[in-house]
Amino acid sequence: MKQFRFFNLLAVAIAFSMLLGLPAYAGKLPWAMLTPIQQEALAPVTQEWDSMPEKQQKRLLATTKRYPQFTANEKQRFLARLTEWSKLTPEQRDRAREKYKALSKVPSDKREEIKRMVLQQEAEKISAAASAVENTPEK
Amino acid sequence: MKNEIDTHKIKELLTISTTQLTHETLDKLRSARTHALNHQRVRHSVPVLAWLGHHGTHNNSFHFSKPLNWTIAAVFVACLISGASLWRQYSIEHEICDVDVAILTDDMPIHVYLD
Numbered sequence: 001m002k003q004f005r006f007f008n009l010l011a012v013a014i015a016f017s018m019l020l021g022l023p024a025y026a027g028k029l030p031w032a033m034l035t036p037i038q039q040e041a042l043a044p045v046t047q048e049w050d051s052m053p054e055k056q057q058k059r060l061l062a063t064t065k066r067y068p069q070f071t072a073n074e075k076q077r078f079l080a081r082l083t084e085w086s087k088l089t090p091e092q093r094d095r096a097r098e099k100y101k102a103l104s105k106v107p108s109d110k111r112e113e114i115k116r117m118v119l120q121q122e123a124e125k126i127s128a129a130a131s132a133v134e135n136t137p138e139k
Numbered sequence: 140m141k142n143e144i145d146t147h148k149i150k151e152l153l154t155i156s157t158t159q160l161t162h163e164t165l166d167k168l169r170s171a172r173t174h175a176l177n178h179q180r181v182r183h184s185v186p187v188l189a190w191l192g193h194h195g196t197h198n199n200s201f202h203f204s205k206p207l208n209w210t211i212a213a214v215f216v217a218c219l220i221s222g223a224s225l226w227r228q229y230s231i232e233h234e235i236c237d238v239d240v241a242i243l244t245d246d247m248p249i250h251v252y253l254d
Contacts, residue, residue: 058232059232059235059236059239062232062235062236062239063236063239063240063243065236066236066240070244074244077243077244077245078243078244081242081243081248081249082243084249085239085242085243085249088253092253092254093239095252095253095254096242096249096252096253097235097238097239097242097252099251099252100238100241100242100252101238103252115246115247118247118248118251119246119247122248
């Protein structure tokens with residue numbers, strides 16, 4: 001009987017540890033604990049890293065797993081956009097993801113057309129800003 | 140002459156003769172009994188899941204107690220639920236990672252996806 005009681009307690013303990021322990025399998029990771037590749041990929045957010053929520057840290061770390069496979073151009077974009085991305089609120093990031101997914105469902109020819117239009121607008125904005133700077137009279 | 144022997148006398152005679160058996164014969168009888176019992180236990184095997192509802196009827200055979208069976212079943216179900224939940228969470232995070240990487244490396248600037 002004592003043996004059965006022991007096994008009962010053991011089984012209950014295992015069940016509880018699985019149910020309660022699994023969600024807390026990891027915590028926040030300090031900057032110093034990151035690997036050199038992770039630190040390179042997340043360099044733009046060095047200052048904010050330790051104060052970032054755990055969930056955001058995990059998601060950014062997940063993206064860095066693919067960092068070594070990025071092309072030079074992709075690495076450049078990734079690093080340039082990381083600061084802006086990490087400053088967004090979780091809701092803004094969620095909405096951006098939803099929009100990206102919605103755009104992915106658009107037929108490829110239309111998607112390319114949208115991309116071309118957006119990139120053209122971006123180029124026009126940049127050139128307009130540049131000409132505005134050039135035309136500003138010096139004091 | 141009286142040839143009739145009653146049952147009490149037969150029992151007495153058998154008891155007396157049993158005490159006179161040699162060790163070798165007793166050992167053979169014991170091993171034959173054990174063999175017979177083992178053979179009987181094999182014949183009494185039950186279907187795989189029958190143990191879950193029947194407990195305590197075979198005190199000498201290998202059976203767990205009822206609460207332990209239910210606890211093991213509960214642990215099994217808990218493991219299944221935890222596993223399914225973890226797998227679902229992993230799939231969601233994997234998908235989010237794909238989208239994040241795409242947003243951060245795609246041609247389109249981030250603000251296109253913002254309000």
